[in-house]
Amino acid sequence: AVVSLPARVLSGRHVIVTSGPTHEPIDPVRYIANRSSGAQGAAIAAALRDLGARVSFITGPAEVPPPEGVAVVAVETAREMRAAVEAALPADAAVMAAAVADWHVANARPGKIKKDGSGALPELQFAENPDILAWISQLGRERPSLVVGFAAETDDVLDNAARKRKRKGCDWIVANDVSPATGIMGGTENAVTLISEAGAESWPRLSKDEVAHRLAARIADALNAGDG
Ligand code: CTP
Ligand code: CA
Secondary structure, eight states: OOOOOOOTTTOOEEEEEEEBBEEEEEEEEEEEOOOSHHHHHHHHHHHHHHHHOEEEEEEEEEEEETTTSSOOOOOOOOOHHHHHHHHHHOEEEEEEOOBBEEEEETOOOOOOOOOSOOOOOOOEEEOOOHHHHHHHHHHTOOOSSSSEEEEESSSSSHHHHHHHHHHHHSSSSEEEEEOOOOOOSSEEEOOOOEEEEEEEEOOOSSEEHHHHHHHHHHHHHHHHTTOO
């Protein structure tokens, strides 16, 4: 049988991919998290690998397993994820597909919080997590030449995503509508719009694998054109 393999247009390139949720501890047995399955990030890492890239896959505790043939760094919190991204630099491109928790619990306890019998409720204090996408986008010499973020929104999707791209300083934003009615969060399909300086391009609803392959091909085009 004749099998056509994808051209290895990303060989010699290093790409960092973040994926999955982060878990932010409340105490040793409890945490704050979100509904990210990690499926889109894993598919992107696999697609980049298929094009010959060396992939550093930095993942929170995801439902889907990491792809084979990538360097996996498993982390739990946003702060650990940022440190792992920094340790993986330099890179030609970075794709921040993780659903990073926006806050961690500033008064997380070293021991399990117990009911004390009085009905008193624990009070959690929150502190903002580092914004990994904004940080890497604004790096100097070590900034990857192409930085891609995601914007999962439920309202005014394109406006919010375009503003997010500007605010954070990344090159591209992959925007998607994660309203419960779309069934995208936790599902196998995605409907995205790729937003760059040049404008917005909406792709049809596709499998997460197909979205990943298209995005990987676009990343290869941009890096090889030197216009990341
Ligand atoms: N992101 C990140 N670090 C964070 C928060 C977000 O790297 N602490 C990245 C995500 O991986 C994604 C992009 O930023 O690529 C947008 O994430 P999103 O949660 O949509 O943006 P926020 O700035 O957190 O805005 P919002 O208030 O809408 O959650
Ligand atoms: Ca957020």
